[in-house]
Structure formats: structure tokens, C-alpha cells
Amino acid sequence: MKILVTGGAGFIGSAVVRHILSNTEDSVINVDALTYAGNLQSLPGADNSERYFFEHVNICDRAELDRVFSIHKPDAVMHLAAESHVDRSITGPAEFIQTNIVGTYNLLEAAREYWNSLNGGSKKMFRFHHISTDEVYGDLPHPDELESGALGECLPLFTEQTSYAPSSPYSASKASSDHLVRAWLRTYGFPTIVTNCSNNYGPYHFPEKLIPLVILNALEGKSLPIYGKGDQIRDWLYVEDHARALYKVLTEGKVGETYNIGGHNEKQNLEVVQAICSILDTLVPKENKYAELITYVADRPGHDRRYAIDSSKIQRELGWTPNETFETGLKKTVQWFLENQKWCENVQNGSYQRERLGEIE
Template sequence: MKMLITGGAGFIGSALIRYLIENTEHQVLNIDKLTYASNLVCLKSIENHPRYQFQQIDICDKAMFNIVNNFEPTIIMHLAAESHVDRSIDSGLPFIQTNIVGTFNLLEAARHYYSTLDKDKKANFRFHHISTDEVYGDLEGTNALFNEQTPYQPSSPYSATKASADHLVRAWHRTYGLPVVITNCSNNYGYYQFPEKLIPLIILNALDGQPLPIYGTGEQIRDWLFVDDHVKALYLVATQGKIGETYNIGGHNEVKNIDVVKNICRILDKLRPKDYLHESLIIFVTDRPGHDARYAIDATKIEKELGWQPQETFETGLQKTVEWYWANLDWCQRVLHSNYDRQRLGSQSN
């Protein structure tokens, strides 16, 4: 099969492409604008593989029509997005442009291409839209879990634009018959994540002996999903998911932000002991506006229908992640370019 991946130089996209090249026989076209959070170094191990190719382009560009037509994908997996909540609060326009306008443009390119296919190729074509659990809003004060029927109540400009994109994808399926599947995932972590997100930010600050800033009291709860588990789920949905359906993907790891940070500190205390405990670096900072208190995914549907289960516990995945960043500080320095200020960004949860 031919797989067109948007946002393939980002954190999840690059993990997906590495998985596809290393574990399948599919051809892969990576489409990425190469924004601040994208880095082709993440794909160094497969960049010269004969089944892999890359084109630098914005998904908002009308040239996407020609790219889709010329590549003739069997499956489009759409991961390209602006995804950082704090940045969306500072300025929502890039999120509207990429997450809404870009998704619209890609849907139209896919619809035009799909209309040219014969019956057999139409039967195999899929448009897989990768989204987030943040579209569902906040579970504060409940023991509930997000499922595929949970109403949308996005809280941030970021989650609102992702919710908008989800609605567009469903509308193109209902109105035009475009064969789509949607996945909504919980917080990802793992190798090659841009260091503005909570886990890599805390690891790198701790390694530098810098303050570990935590929003509010750190009681916010997230369901943590190791990125390698996520991409295996994405591949299953793209190739075996039922057309028109949504699948929630979660790691079964609900952890408070403060406990995430403390766990990182304990790992580093053993990995590189200092004359102080890393927890002593923790500071609490003013919470961000509209900060959701709890996210949690019910992944029963994908587990029952497609047989997917996360392989990593939070403990094993976090250990691997901390060790990877410790061993790859050169990569971290390359992506932390001169106009990026870690301290200003504070301690983030997705």
C-alpha cells in the first residue's frame, strides 16, 4: 500500500513513519511544513530507505491536490497540526489556519482524488484523521471516562480547532461519502518529543539543574500513552478500522502532573545522583487559563474490535523515555534553537 502521512516530521508522525518503514512493506510519503516542532533528524534512521520519500509543504497549500493525485495513496493519515495549548492561548490564528483550514484543504484534495478512483481502489481507500482527547473537555469531579459518544466541550483554542477538524472530517464522510476513520488519543510521551511538553521539559530542566515549574498545584490528571503503543494503534485503525467510526486510544495510565514530575526526579536520582534530590527543584507557578483538571480515555472499543492493548506501563515507558533523553542530549540541543525559551513556557500538560 501507499501511505501518505501529514506531519510526519513531528513527534507522533515520525514515530509512525519509523514503525511503517521498519515493520511493513508499505511505501510512505511524508508531508511536513517543518515548523519549530518538526525535525527530520527524527527520521535519520530511515531517510534513505527506498520506500520512503519526503516533501516539504504546508497542508494549506493548493499544491496538496497535485501531491495526492500524483502519489496515489491507499491511505492518508492526517497528523499535521499545531498542538501546543499554551501557544494557542498566546495566538489562536496559526491553530485555526493549520488545524481547520489545513484539514479542509486536505479533505478536499482527498475528495477530488477519491472521485477519480475505480471501484476496487475506492474500496481500499481510507482517510484517517488523528485527533485528541482534549476535544471532549474536562472530567473534573467525576470518575467518568471519555468514550466515543462523549459530547464535545473543548476548553482551549487548540482543542476547539481540533474539534472543528473532527467535525469537518465527519461532514465529508456524511455529505460526500469520503471513507474516513477518526482516532482521539490521550497524552503521548516518548522519544523525540519537542521539549515544550511536560515530560521532556522536566527531564531537560532537571538535567540542567534548573527549576521544574508546575502549573497550579500539579493536581491535573492525564492519561499517559507511550508513543510506540499509539502508532501501533493508529496502524490498526487505518488498515482494519470500520469506515465512519471513531476509536479512542488511551494508555490506562491516569497520573497527576505532580506525580509525573516526581517520578522523573526519582529516576534521575538513580540515573545520575547529585548532592541534592531532583525534587528540590520543583516550583509551582500560576496556572494557565482554562486548564482542564482531568482527562481519561475508555479504550474498550479499540481493544474489543481490533485487539489493541498498550504494551508499556507508565513506569516502563517513563524509564525508557528518561534514559533516551539522557543519552540524546545532542538532539535536544539541536532542536532547542536560539529563539526558544523553555522557562517562559513553564511546565506543560498537553
């Protein structure tokens, strides 16, 4: 196949591109605007592949999208391009509306027009895979809100039938894009599939997010900021496991279906930070323990308390399960950042110095 991947220079998108080039015979057309979080250095060796093509295009530019479809004639689309950081969406929601909603609309229309031009088997086999987040569902009950006060099977999980209740400008914009994709399926018969994933972590993660931020701050002896009490719970998914799941959904999933993808790793933010500190204590020991750098800061406005994915559908129907536990994936992640300091320096390049984002004045 020829697969058009939007946002293929971003964190999850680059993992998808690397997976396709390394594990399949498919070709990739990487469409990326190269905003602050997009970096072609996340695709080492891709330029040497005859199966890789890069288009420096913003999905809000309809004319350029039409050109890309006309030239490359893809068999499928994997749509990952998005503004994705909650804190940035709090202080600057306009970019999230433009990219995540308007950009998705433009991509849907460009892809639909191209799809309508196809005939026979090519049209029947075409797929539009929209990659989204569990944050569209809002949040779930937290253990300390229950009498038992502990994680357990009694606590609800997000399923594919969970109603949408987004809390932030980011999650609201992603919820809107999900609705657009499903409307194009229902109204136009356009062959779409949607996936919603839990928090990703792993190599090539831009350091505005919790895990890479903590790793890099710790190595420099800077404070490790934790929102509120650090008791917010997330389900952590290793990015390479996610990439495998996404490719499986594209190639084996059923048109019109939604698949939730989770890592089966519910952890409080404080636990995550402490685990990183413990790994660093072993790999890069210093006189003082890294956990002594932990500081508590004012919580994020509208902060969701708990996310957790029920991924039994994709396991049952497509046979996907994560390869990494949180412990093995986190150790690989810390080791990668230790070995790739140059990449970390290059992606920050003066535009972002790990300062706090998302405060309301």
C-alpha cells in the same frame, strides 16, 4: 500500501513513520511543513529507505497538496499535521485556526478530489484517517470533587459518545477539524475514520511539553515548573504504543467509526514530575535530589483538570492494548533523552529556550 502521512516529522507523526518503515512493507509519503516542532532528525535512516518519500509541503497550500496526490497516488492518508500546544494557542490562536481548521479542510478537499478520480478496488480501499485528541471532550470530574477523593472505577471516562466541550483555542480547533472530517463522510461519502488519543510521551518529544521539559530542566539544574497545585490528571500513552494503534485502525478499522486510544495511566502532573526526578536520581545522581527543583507557578488559563480515556472499543474490536506501563515507558523516555542530548540541542536551535508560554497579558 502507499500511506500519505501529514506531520510525519512531528512527535507522533515521526513515530508512525518509524513504525511503518520498521514493521511493515508499506511505503510512506511524509508531508510536513517543518515548523518549529517538525524535525527530520526524528526519522533516522528514513532517507536510506526506498519506501520513504518526503514532501516539504504545508497542508494550507492546496495546489501543493494536489501535486503530491497526483505524483504519489497514495492508498490512504493518516492526518497528523497540527498545531498542538495549548499554551501556544492561548497567546497565538490564529496559527491553530489556520493549520488545524483551514489546513484540514484543504487536505480533505484535495484527498476527496483524488479519491473521486479512482476506480474500482482502489476507490473502495482508500481511507482517510484523522488523528485527534481527547482534549476535544473538555474535562472530567476530578477525584477531589467527589466524596471518595480517590481515583477509581466510579469516575467517568471519555468514550466515543462523549459530547464535545473544548476549553482552549487548541482543543476548539481540533474539535472543528473532527467535525469537518465527519461531515465529509456524511455529505460526500468520503471514507474517513477518526481517533482521539490521550497525552502522548516518549522519544523525540519537543521540549515545550511537560515530560521532556522537566527532564531537560532537571539535567541543567533549572526549576521544574508545575501549574497550580500540580493536581491536574492526564492519561499517559507511550507514543510507540499509539503508533501501533493508529496503524491498526488504518488497516483494520471500520469506515465511519471513532476509536479512543488511551494508555490506562491516570497520573497527576505532580506525580509525573516526581517520577521523573526519582528516575534521574538513580540514573544521574547528584548531591541534591532533583525533586528539590520543583516550583509552583500560576495555573494555565482555562486549565482542564482531568482527562481519562475509555479505550475498551479498540481493545474489543481491533485487539489493541498498550505494551508499556507508565513506569516502563517513562524510564525508556528518560533514558532516551539522556542518550540524545544532541537532538535536544538541535530542535531548540535558539527559537525556543523552554520559557513559559501561554500567559495572558
